[in-house]
Amino acid sequence: MNDLLVRNISRSFGGLQALLEVSFDVARGTVHGLIGPNGAGKTTLINILSGVLSPTSGEVIYRDQALHRIPAHRVAGMGVARTFQNIRLFPAMTCLENVLAGHHLTALRPLLPRLLRLPSAGREDRKLMGESCEILARVGLEAKSSHLAKNLSYGERRRLEIARALSFSPKLLLLDEPVAGMRRAEAAEVANLVRSLAGEGMTILLIEHNMSFVMNLCSQITVLNFGRVITTGSPEEVRGHREVIEAYLGSGDHDA
Amino acid sequence: MLEQLAHFYAVYGSVINFIGINALMALSLNVTLAAGMLSLSNAAFAGLGGYAAGILTLHFKMPYVVSLCGGALVAGIVGLLLGLPVLRLRGVFLAMATLAFGEVVRIAAVNLDITGGAEGLTGIPNVTKTWMIYLALAGAAYFMANLRRSRMGWALVSMREDETAAACLGIHITYYKVAAFTVGAMMAGLAGGMYAHLNYLITPRDFGFFVAVDLLIYNIVGGTRVWYGPILGAVLITALPEILRGAGVTAGPIRMGVNGLILLMVILFLPNGLASVFAWVRPAAVKAKTT
Amino acid sequence: MNLLAQQLVNGLFIGSVYGLFAVGYTLVFGVLDILNLAHAAVFTLGGLVALWLVQTAGMSIWLAFPLATLFAGLLGLLLNQVAFAPLRKRADSQFSGLISSIAMAIIFEAVAMGVFGARSVRFPQGTVSVHIWHIAGVTITSLQVGIVLVAALLMVILTLFIQRTRIGKAIRAVAESERAAMLLGVNVNGIIASTFFISSALGGAAGILYGLYFDALAPDMGRSIELKGLAVIILGGMGSIPGAILGGLAFGLSEVLTVAITGTSNLRDAVAFTMLFAILLIRPSGLLGRGKMREA
Numbered sequence: 001m002n003d004l005l006v007r008n009i010s011r012s013f014g015g016l017q018a019l020l021e022v023s024f025d026v027a028r029g030t031v032h033g034l035i036g037p038n039g040a041g042k043t044t045l046i047n048i049l050s051g052v053l054s055p056t057s058g059e060v061i062y063r064d065q066a067l068h069r070i071p072a073h074r075v076a077g078m079g080v081a082r083t084f085q086n087i088r089l090f091p092a093m094t095c096l097e098n099v100l101a102g103h104h105l106t107a108l109r110p111l112l113p114r115l116l117r118l119p120s121a122g123r124e125d126r127k128l129m130g131e132s133c134e135i136l137a138r139v140g141l142e143a144k145s146s147h148l149a150k151n152l153s154y155g156e157r158r159r160l161e162i163a164r165a166l167s168f169s170p171k172l173l174l175l176d177e178p179v180a181g182m183r184r185a186e187a188a189e190v191a192n193l194v195r196s197l198a199g200e201g202m203t204i205l206l207i208e209h210n211m212s213f214v215m216n217l218c219s220q221i222t223v224l225n226f227g228r229v230i231t232t233g234s235p236e237e238v239r240g241h242r243e244v245i246e247a248y249l250g251s252g253d254h255d256a
Numbered sequence: 257m258l259e260q261l262a263h264f265y266a267v268y269g270s271v272i273n274f275i276g277i278n279a280l281m282a283l284s285l286n287v288t289l290a291a292g293m294l295s296l297s298n299a300a301f302a303g304l305g306g307y308a309a310g311i312l313t314l315h316f317k318m319p320y321v322v323s324l325c326g327g328a329l330v331a332g333i334v335g336l337l338l339g340l341p342v343l344r345l346r347g348v349f350l351a352m353a354t355l356a357f358g359e360v361v362r363i364a365a366v367n368l369d370i371t372g373g374a375e376g377l378t379g380i381p382n383v384t385k386t387w388m389i390y391l392a393l394a395g396a397a398y399f400m401a402n403l404r405r406s407r408m409g410w411a412l413v414s415m416r417e418d419e420t421a422a423a424c425l426g427i428h429i430t431y432y433k434v435a436a437f438t439v440g441a442m443m444a445g446l447a448g449g450m451y452a453h454l455n456y457l458i459t460p461r462d463f464g465f466f467v468a469v470d471l472l473i474y475n476i477v478g479g480t481r482v483w484y485g486p487i488l489g490a491v492l493i494t495a496l497p498e499i500l501r502g503a504g505v506t507a508g509p510i511r512m513g514v515n516g517l518i519l520l521m522v523i524l525f526l527p528n529g530l531a532s533v534f535a536w537v538r539p540a541a542v543k544a545k546t547t
Numbered sequence: 548m549n550l551l552a553q554q555l556v557n558g559l560f561i562g563s564v565y566g567l568f569a570v571g572y573t574l575v576f577g578v579l580d581i582l583n584l585a586h587a588a589v590f591t592l593g594g595l596v597a598l599w600l601v602q603t604a605g606m607s608i609w610l611a612f613p614l615a616t617l618f619a620g621l622l623g624l625l626l627n628q629v630a631f632a633p634l635r636k637r638a639d640s641q642f643s644g645l646i647s648s649i650a651m652a653i654i655f656e657a658v659a660m661g662v663f664g665a666r667s668v669r670f671p672q673g674t675v676s677v678h679i680w681h682i683a684g685v686t687i688t689s690l691q692v693g694i695v696l697v698a699a700l701l702m703v704i705l706t707l708f709i710q711r712t713r714i715g716k717a718i719r720a721v722a723e724s725e726r727a728a729m730l731l732g733v734n735v736n737g738i739i740a741s742t743f744f745i746s747s748a749l750g751g752a753a754g755i756l757y758g759l760y761f762d763a764l765a766p767d768m769g770r771s772i773e774l775k776g777l778a779v780i781i782l783g784g785m786g787s788i789p790g791a792i793l794g795g796l797a798f799g800l801s802e803v804l805t806v807a808i809t810g811t812s813n814l815r816d817a818v819a820f821t822m823l824f825a826i827l828l829i830r831p832s833g834l835l836g837r838g839k840m841r842e843a
Contacts, residue, residue: 051424089421090413090414091417093413101413104407104426111402111406115399115402164425168426348582352777356821356827360820363814364817465774508660508665509661513658516650516653516656520651523646
């Protein structure tokens with residue numbers, strides 16, 4: 001069944017039409033790819049889906065609820081998490097703290113028990129700590145849990161962003177170039193992670209330029225160019241699609 | 257020994273009192289700084305709280321504690337009303353709006369009859385004792401230390417690091433900004449109320465632009481990332497003139513220059529403030545529990 | 548009606564000094580997105596140094612003015628070197644730059660107090676010969692005219708400089724996008740230093756004019772103008788030079804008119820700051836400012 005319905009989403013910035021009548025569906029528990037040459041409007045779309053930007057027209061329905069004119073923090077409240085193309089970690093915090101911070105929606109952390117030194121506060125802290133360590137282990141960063149986020153390598157930072165996004169147990173995960181700049185082995189591990197998340201019922205929409213990553217991982221792919229959808233289909237269908245090939249001709253996007 | 261202490265207190269009592277008040281005010285600024293907001297209106301809130309408390313005591317004959325609460329409440333309400341429109345602004349714009357607000361408050365205090373004009377409100381009974389100041393300070397510090405590990409504390413620090421990412425984690429930015437602003441305002445109002453009852457009077461000059469800048473300096477020098485940073489900064493900068501005087505330096509320009517130099521050195525070389533010397537300072541939530 | 552005209556004229560004169568001061572502020576903000584809060588201290592030192600040159604070194608004001616202005620420009624270079632350049636790589640460079648400018652302002656003011664004393668001083672009699680004219684019922688002194696002319700001349704020179712010369716174009720490029728300018732081969736560090744030089748020179752010049760106009764100089768004279776300067780650049784639009792000029796004039800006029808209308812100078816500043824507050828809420832980009840921050 002379809003979790004996420006994108007219907008005729010358009011967005012213009014002044015005179016620039018970034019997205020025009022973009023429509024596609026994403027099925028629950030699947031990994032859906034979003035590809036296209038640079039400037040095709042992919043990140044703009046993710047910004048609209050996560051509530052950072054509002055569309056000029058069109059709608060987005062997630063699990064029967066309208067998503068498109070809701071502020072970002074309420075979109076997150078509906079179980080939607082994302083990562084950022086430019087990586088927006090909390091640089092002065094450690095990896096563990098980044099993930100702990102991500103628990104905002106699921107951790108009560110009330111002030112009064114803390115002031116009164118009640119044991120429930122300590123219990124909750126320990127529980128959160130355990131959960132956060134598990135999430136870090138899942139992305140392979142458990143050894144770096146007390147390292148500052150700004151000191152991580154590029155690939156590690158991307159993985160930390162995913163970890164932080166996972167911390168409030170989202171149902172829909174929007175990944176913006178999760179393996180950019182990663183070597184093949186690292187990217188393959190992320191692919192395994194994404195596969196296992198989907199296996200647990202999470203719906204994942206990801207933007208990527210790494211073609212082998214996308215083709216091997218996604219069950220459906222939507223191709224954007226100049227803000228319009230060229231096609232949506234399985235990897236085989238997309239690979240052989242004439243317009244898709246033309247759009248990419250000369251753009252030099254190969255697998256890493 | 258007791259004699260020496262009594263003598264020390266007789267000589268330095270007022271400095272000790274001022275250190276306590278300044279530390280409390282510095283903490284009040286820390287609530288908003290922790291969230292990355294450069295709001296400079298806390299001096300004005302202290303003034304509002306001080307005047308309100310003074311007026312409650314003088315004209316309405318309220319008991320001390322009621323006046324203090326009234327002062328804090330007035331400051332808090334004004335903070336809430338001010339915060340709602342103003343907190344949309346970022347960075348220097350927020351700083352300027354809050355500075356402008358502070359100036360308007362100060363000028364109002366100078367021109368209104370009920371505040372006693374430029375001479376200020378006089379004849380306020382000096383009920384505040386040193387232990388009261390430090391009790392309030394201890395309470396505020398305890399509150400701040402625990403705030404850091406609460407949901408709100410995590411939200412504020414996340415907002416400071418990256419607001420967009422914080423919003424995408426479900427943090428309601430505006431709500432927390434207004435909340436931090438209001439809490440800070442109330443704390444400042446409390447400090448102002450205590451100050452008003454300290455030396456019989458409160459004047460507009462006590463809460464102007466330079467006090468606002470001073471509060472910022474206490475926070476920067478001490479460090480904004482831990483609860484004891486602002487206290488450290490307030491203690492050092494307030495006590496410094498006395499220390500220098502003890503060393504034979506009484507000239508105004510030199511004391512001023514030293515202040516400026518300390519601030520410069522801190523921001524250039526110790527950006528997390530002096531507190532970062534005592535602990536490898538990071539949001540401390542994790543450290544105590546990692547065993 | 549004559550009274551109104553007189554007030555307008557007075558507002559124009561003080562407004563042109565405000566404008567000159569604000570231009571320096573806005574220049575640095577436009578190029579670096581940083582508020583240099585030491586600008587007011589440079590304003591003070593410029594005035595005091597000019598006074599010293601006239602009084603102690605016996606120079607004529609016509610020589611002291613450019614020299615003191617030059618000195619102010621050098622102070623700007625010092626500011627950049629010590630307080631801003633080391634912080635530019637930091638993520639929070641806007642904020643830490645602000646703080647270090649506050650630190651430098653305190654240091655400069657302490658130096659001013661130490662060297663020149665805390666009392667208010669004035670330019671000696673006869674520094675500028677003053678003629679008084681009465682035109683259409685309005686009194687104008689040659690000093691006022693001179694101030695406006697000098698301020699206007701400096702602002703015209705600056706505008707031409709920014710528009711026509713290579714350095715000026717480089718400044719505009721860096722203001723637009725530092726990275727792009729660097730890719731185009733602009734020596735960004737040098738341009739930033741030049742910007743500080745120009746900005747502080749203008750600020751110092753404003754200080755000299757202010758000291759002549761009000762016939763008083765003190766180490767803390769920068770304080771009153773500091774907040775007003777901020778109000779002016781917000782009003783005119785941060786980063787816009789014509790905005791700073793217009794804002795300065797508007798501000799000077801509103802100040803003078805407020806005093807005239809209310810009959811007292813008490814509320815003068817309150818009106819100004821309320822205006823500032825309202826502008827920040829309604830249209831933070833001011834009259835002529837750019838809406839967004841420049842790219843890194």
